[in-house]
Amino acid sequence: MxxxxxxxxxxxxxxxxxxxxxxxxxxxxxxxxxxxxxxCGMEKEKPKASRRMSVQAVNKWLEREGVNDPERVSKCLRAGIQKGYVDISGDSPLDNVFAEGQCSACENDIKATIRDLLYQPDYAGLDYEDGGLEATVKCPDEDCGAGVYVTRICCGSHEMDCGKFHNHCIACPGFGKCIGDYREEHCTSCGKHFFAGSGGQFPCSCTRSASEMFFPFF
Structure with a gap:
């Protein structure tokens, strides 16, 4: 014009x-x-909102892709699929590379497919102290073999981690959500997350007295 x-x-x-x-x-x-x-033909086209899948739809999709036990699949991964953060397009979506990064032990390049993450534990706990033995993603270098966790899949901001900060709460509604530090827990009384310590020695603030809140280590 x-x-x-x-x-x-x-x-x-x-x-x-x-x-x-x-x-x-x-x-x-x-x-x-x-x-x-x-x-003037310059109006910006609004992006179409991605359609959120239901819990049942995610499990059905996994079944169609040959996963016989979708209930055992990582809830963090399923939440990521549900929210559209995981690319499930293509003829063999389970083999899509979802995350790329470096091994925290030797800095070798690592790629993780959706298939690699199907049975990744939602809670790593102290596994980082053992080199990630329970992790389903391993360093390709046989001399290293360290395990790596892909955390925060459900948040749309995934990253590779040794496991210390991989803690996906499965007590929350639906597929749950990531809460980070392995010392965080879900309170069954108030439904909030709180710092419980490495041995679960600290109670939630909803059950603590005023003196305990000011002097939590005594």
Whole structure:
């Protein structure tokens, strides 16, 4: 559109601009600036919202992909699939590479597919002290063989971790959510998460007295 034509449109009132939109079979709502953008063909197209899958739909999808026991699949992974954070497109989606990073022990490059993460533990606990023995993703270097966890899949901001900060709460509704530090726990009384310590020695604030809250280590 020429600058002269744009200047002509700018002189019109909102009502007149809406009438022009109506004549061109365009939407007629919006501010004057939005109407001008629309008539000039410069209106930004709003991205379509991704459709959230139901819990049942995620499990059914896994079954269709040959997973016989979807209830055993990592809830962190299933939550990521449910929210659209995991790419499940293609002819063999379970083999899609989901995460790439470096081994925390030797810095070798590591790639993790969806298949690699199917049975990753949702809680790593102290496994980081043993080199990630329970992790389903391993360093490709046989001399290293350290285990690596892919955490925060359910948050859309996944990262590779030794396991110390991989703690996905399965007590929360649905597929649950990541709460990070292995010393955090879900309170069955108030439903919130709290720092319980490495041995679970600290209670939730909803059950602690005022003195305990001020002097938690005594």
């Amino acid at each position: 020429s600058s002269a034509k744009l200047q002509e449109l700018q002189k019109l009132s909102v009502r007149e601009l809406k009438e022009k939109c109506r004549e061109s079979k365009m939407k007629v709502g919006g501010t004057k600036g939005e109407l001008l953008m629309r008539l």
